[in-house]
Structure formats: C-alpha cells, structure tokens
Amino acid sequence: MTPLDEVDTKLVALLRVNGRMPNSRLAELVGIAQSTCISRVRSLEDRGVITAYTARISPAALGLSLQALISVSIKSGARHGIQAFSDEIRGLPEVVELFFLGGAEDFVIHVATRDSDHLREFVVSNLSAHLSVASTRTSIVFEHVVN
Amino acid sequence: MTPLDEVDTKLVALLRVNGRMPNSRLAELVGIAQSTCISRVRSLEDRGVITAYTARISPAALGLSLQALISVSIKSGARHGIQAFSDEIRGLPEVVELFFLGGAEDFVIHVATRDSDHLREFVVSNLSAHLSVASTRTSIVFEHVVN
DNA sequence: GGTGAAAACTCATCACT
DNA sequence: AGTGATGAGTTTTCACC
Numbered sequence: 475m476t477p478l479d480e481v482d483t484k485l486v487a488l489l490r491v492n493g494r495m496p497n498s499r500l501a502e503l504v505g506i507a508q509s510t511c512i513s514r515v516r517s518l519e520d521r522g523v524i525t526a527y528t529a530r531i532s533p534a535a536l537g538l539s540l541q542a543l544i545s546v547s548i549k550s551g552a553r554h555g556i557q558a559f560s561d562e563i564r565g566l567p568e569v570v571e572l573f574f575l576g577g578a579e580d581f582v583i584h585v586a587t588r589d590s591d592h593l594r595e596f597v598v599s600n601l602s603a604h605l606s607v608a609s610t611r612t613s614i615v616f617e618h619v620v621n
Numbered sequence: 622m623t624p625l626d627e628v629d630t631k632l633v634a635l636l637r638v639n640g641r642m643p644n645s646r647l648a649e650l651v652g653i654a655q656s657t658c659i660s661r662v663r664s665l666e667d668r669g670v671i672t673a674y675t676a677r678i679s680p681a682a683l684g685l686s687l688q689a690l691i692s693v694s695i696k697s698g699a700r701h702g703i704q705a706f707s708d709e710i711r712g713l714p715e716v717v718e719l720f721f722l723g724g725a726e727d728f729v730i731h732v733a734t735r736d737s738d739h740l741r742e743f744v745v746s747n748l749s750a751h752l753s754v755a756s757t758r759t760s761i762v763f764e765h766v767v768n
Numbered sequence: 769g770g771t772g773a774a775a776a777c778t779c780a781t782c783a784c785t
Numbered sequence: 786a787g788t789g790a791t792g793a794g795t796t797t798t799c800a801c802c
Contacts, residue, residue, distance in 0.1 A: 496795060508795090513770085525677045529671045543729060653788090
C-alpha cells in the first residue's frame, strides 16, 4: 500500500464529492495536465484506492421510507454458519449495508423498508426464523448522514 | 413522489452499480434513444431519486484500516443538545456515517481510524468528554459490505 | 512521471413525431 | 414523452520530454 501524495489526495477528495467531475475540470483544479490527470485517476483505480463510482439513490424515492438498524447475535453453537448466513442476508433487496462485528453482537444490518409491516416481515422471515440466529434488536433510523 | 416506471428502475439499477456508465451505453442497455436517456436521467436527478454521484474510496487505502460502530446514548437531561452534538460529530474526518436512532441508543457512529490508539482517542476526545453523552459502546467492524 | 495536440468518443440540443 | 441527427465538449491516446 503506497501512501497517497498531495495530488492523489486532492483527486480523491474531489471525486468523493462528485464522481462525475469531468477530467478537464479535475485537472484544472488540481493543477496538472489532462493527460496526467487521467493516468493518475487510472492509477488510483488500479491500486484499489477508488473502488467504484456509484450513483446515490434516495431510498425514500424508491418507496423505502422506513430505515432500521438490526443487531443480530448468532447462537454460540452456530458460529460456523456465519459465512453462509451473511451470504444469504447480503443478497436481500432491503439490505443497504452489512457490518460484521466483534463484540456482543455479530452483525448489524442496515435495511430500508416500505413501512413497519415490511420491516417486521423482514425480521421475522429472514432473521428470527433462521436457525443460526439467537436474538435480534431493531432500532428505527430517524436520519442517516453519509460523509 | 411519483413512483418509478420500468425504464427509470433500470436506469437507477445501472447507475447504482456504475455511476459513470456512458449515456450511450445506458441508452443501449435500457433500449431507448440517447436523447431520451439523458432527459430521463436528468429527471431522476431533478426529482431527487439520484442524489449524488460519488467515488467509493477504500478506507484502508487512506491508512484508515480499523473501522468501528459506536453506539452513543445522550443524557436524558441533554436531549435538546442532540442537534448540536450531531453537527459537531458529522464534521469529523473519522466519521463515515451517522445514524440518528429511536430506541435505547440515540446514535450509531460508523468511524474509520488508523489503529486502536486512534480509535480510543476518537472516543475519549469526541464522545466520552462531551457533556451530553451518557454512555458509549464500541464494536470493531471486521467486514463492511455495501449493496 | 509529466506534457501538448490530435483523434475518438460522448454529451446535449434541436426540430420533428 | 420520444426520436435521429448534429455540433460542442470531453476523454483518451500517443510521440516526445
């Protein structure tokens, strides 16, 4: 892992805010030639610093206006099933993010659902019913801020 | 809030995975003209369905290889300070995301830090020392999956 | 590793359906 | 609302430093 120089740091900061910033403006703001800029950005992608360019979608706009964090504890006898469990969970459309934790809880699942019925249904069908799950704790998300 | 039709849904799905997909390929994959495609995407942006285009940065590549979730409870006498507290917290460079919760805990803070010293320093300086904070609980993130 | 200039491609507008 | 064609703008390549 090579540390980032000043130019790379600026590029990362700019692209984090606007992943579609034109290469020409990027080069201008950083103070390098367009051709240099494009090879710098390529290098950041190749080195795994930039992992993807994504459009942020408002969950509410998709009709998913109720978000929650669900803490999940796995039964101590079912630890070996953690990988299989996480593979099942991460594929579900309601799942926004999945945190694999160390500590009292094994996972935190960030979900976006239509309403409380949908949320309850998600927990009951995908979590409570699962053999590996010891317990769950659901907290409603009032606001979600991403940096 | 107008619900998304089939074309919009496809566009959202494609741009979520690759926010830099060229308009030409986007139009081709969805089966509409380029000019139609561009106005559809504009409309999604204007309606607030697409909120931003961002580059995903690997925290490890920035030297922030220790991630954690920190649950924070606010003192019952300091509820009015929640907004001020969240404003302070969200500006910190270690903060990846901030969840405003209903339930036993008031916040969950997702942080990315260099190492355990940095993490402890973050909790001590920014949370434990804060007058409004009743208690915190820190869990290490072993893996973080985003959908 | 960085550069400028040219070629290839993409975006974005427009008159029309 | 959707389309094809057109011109402006952008990305990307390449020979050279």
